[in-house]
Amino acid sequence: MDYLLEVLKAAIWDEQPPEAPKWNKWWHRNLSDNHCEECLKLHECWFEKEKTPKWPHHPFCHCVLEDVPYNEVLTKSTSDSDYGKFNPYLFNTEGKYPHNKEKLFKEWGYTVTDAKWLQSEINKQGLQKYISGNYVLGKLNKDGQRISIRIKIPRKDKAENVSFITGWMVYPNGKIQLITPYGGK
Ligand SMILES: [Zn+2]
Ligand SMILES: [Zn+2]
Structure with a gap:
């Protein structure tokens, strides 16, 4: 809501x-x-x-x-993410990761030139959904409590949206920090 x-x-x-x-x-x-x-x-x-x-x-x-x-x-809630989660990680700019996530984003029209935009969009939507209670509790262990949040972005090749799951860690006083920029459909 x-x-x-x-x-x-x-x-x-x-x-x-x-x-x-x-x-x-x-x-x-x-x-x-x-x-x-x-x-x-x-x-x-x-x-x-x-x-x-x-x-x-x-x-x-x-x-x-x-x-x-x-x-x-x-x-007072805040969301944060490291740019490194997008470049080099998500867009695999150093060719180090076998995850193939960059191919998925390429299909939707996104490349590393969109990394900054995507980071700020994910931060914005993540925060909005967290404070709306629109998240799912994930794994809790000695590293902390994870939550997942669904993000929606427009495809660049056609007038459609795609949505996917992002993973976050919950920190004190309303802070969430991105751990996984793409965690599945
Ligand atoms: Zn305890
Ligand atoms: Zn306790």
Whole structure:
């Protein structure tokens, strides 16, 4: 759901505005010397209520969930990616990767000259979808909680869009960082 759009519509039609989405902040309390790596990685990370990692995370998990006001989620969340994920990685400009992803993008009309645009477009859509709760929880381990987000871009050869999955890591205080620019259809 695009919350801001719904608020705007309600204002235009003089209707009751929708209730703000509920978000959680994971809070790892330091109650023992025995720190679980997964819970530590989740500490201060923000998740939409229905898309929060399993909590309590395990027996004797001391973590708590706190509310995050939705205006904080809307205004303070950020997305980031390394340019290296696009050049050389995705467009395989050094010929080092056997993934063939660059061929797929070429079919859609994209080459390394589009790397900067693609990076900023993926950052933009990724953030937008994250704050809309439009993500899927992925693997959680000692490195952190992964989420996947579907991105849509126009094909350059015809008037159609293509969409694909991108992979992100969740960091504290609403930050997501791109780990996989193309993770499948
Ligand atoms: Zn734990
Ligand atoms: Zn815990």
